[in-house]
Amino acid sequence: MNPLFPALQKILIIGSGIGGLSTAIILAGLGLEVPVLEKNRRAGGLLCSYTRDGIECEVGVHYLGSLDRGQILRRFFDYLGVTDRIPVTRMGEDGIIDRYLFEPGTHQPAIFDLPPGMNRFEEQLRVTFPGEQKQIDEIIKPIRKAADQLHGLDFLDTDGNDFSLLDQCRSLGKILDDLQVSPRLRSVLAIASSWIGVPLGDCPAFYHNMALASYISSSWRLNCSGSTMADVLAERLRELGGKIITMAQVRRIHVQKKIVTGVQLNSGEELAGGTVIGAVHPKVVLDMLPRKGAVRPSYRQRISGIKDTHGIFSVHARIDADVHPEIPYNIFKIDTDRRGNVPDLRYYQIRKCERKGTNLLSILTSGRDELWAPWAETRTGRRGQKYVKAKMDLAGQLIREAEELLSPFKDLKILDAYTPLTLRDWVNTPGGSAYGVQRSASQMLATALLNRTSVKGLYLAGQSVMAPGIIGTIMGSFSTVQLLLGPEEFKVNIRL
């Protein structure tokens, strides 16, 4: 028994994505016993890359924000003890983190380059939209504030309600309507809300501003694969005495008289534990609970009714490295409507890879669920040739579009394409949702305080509890540990 936390004996953590691993590292660092149960063969969830033709293809980490000293992710990595073990390269040395390309012939300008640093971002907005200085004053103020709050870790300050920011709970779309911004300025701002899977018109402004600020503050690419990052975190956990049990899919969470008592694995094995943290989607946790008596029907209804973020379709292809050198920034090709909203976009990255003479082209776009509906009842690897053809057709179309934008690709070979169904089966995300529950303004109440449940000893972590992305998910982990320990114990024991 841990003398500091006698009430917390074994803490079972379900899921070994960044949510489960970071929660486990924080708790293991306090000397607690934290077995992590993972359904897959290896730990890491969406962090894990996969290999095709000897090339590492990324899934859930294309770039990271806020790793400069004093910034939020750096503070998290320092606390978790992994900063020096995860090699990264700073983006934007040549002045650009992201290049936004808009449909020619719509509004102007057709290109917007997102620079690193808040001052440079503000300057870029002012130069690009000279007629909208007043609007930019109003837009930039809360983004700066969001950066301060983010790096100051204000989310851990339980009584830190800042009433001057209540306005920021409104959707950014509505705020921009009131400010009467031009359609193009609206589109430029809409990209950050699509990173987190919420349309601008329904995206709470503080949430948008936090996402945007996290990348403008500083952006980085991994200098290792996502799988190596997962291995580093898993290794760190083991060093602290934690353990990860792979091929251990949790089927049921046992609850008696509204108190959690343990879990049952698919294999039938029973594991007892007075505390369980589900670092998986809340609907997945709900499905594991007894149908009757464990939670109120209203809770069941609330969680089952939450709308999730969309899925993602992605293609990885290798191309000739001499003709197509690495591009040190991300490229977004953006569809817009008349008002400047962004119904869809394509994300492109060209990076060095393990094979000499070859670079890796990665494309991401929305999941287009309707295309995969005929295979919704099938599992990965058993979907047949028609599905493979449908995937390759869409992959080919996306490649042709990329060629129109960049240049015809020499020696291109498609390595792989995955659909929302792939992600659904791989990490158990309902409907293949990429970023978990949708944190929209219209779901503000339904998605509030998702890390707590009415079952004693049962908590949630992972990207759905606070925000998606590596930063948002680790924020959720600290917040869940704070809930578990109580604010006072948290303050005394966790010095971030």
Ligand SMILES: Cc1cc2nc3c(=O)[nH]c(=O)nc-3n(C[C@H](O)[C@H](O)[C@H](O)COP(=O)(O)OP(=O)(O)OC[C@H]3O[C@@H](n4cnc5c(N)ncnc54)[C@H](O)[C@@H]3O)c2cc1C
């Ligand atoms: C295509 C894509 C690109 C992205 N790009 C970026 C990016 O560039 N930068 C960024 O910051 N973020 C990015 N993200 C978001 C980021 O990857 C996620 O927010 C984050 O990794 C989610 O972590 P998680 O731990 O909540 O979930 P997951 O990584 O999904 O982990 C959940 C784990 O639980 C396991 N599990 C599920 N059910 C069970 C069960 N019953 N029993 C046992 N185990 C179970 C799963 O196998 C999985 O390992 C991207 C996401 C996607 C989908």
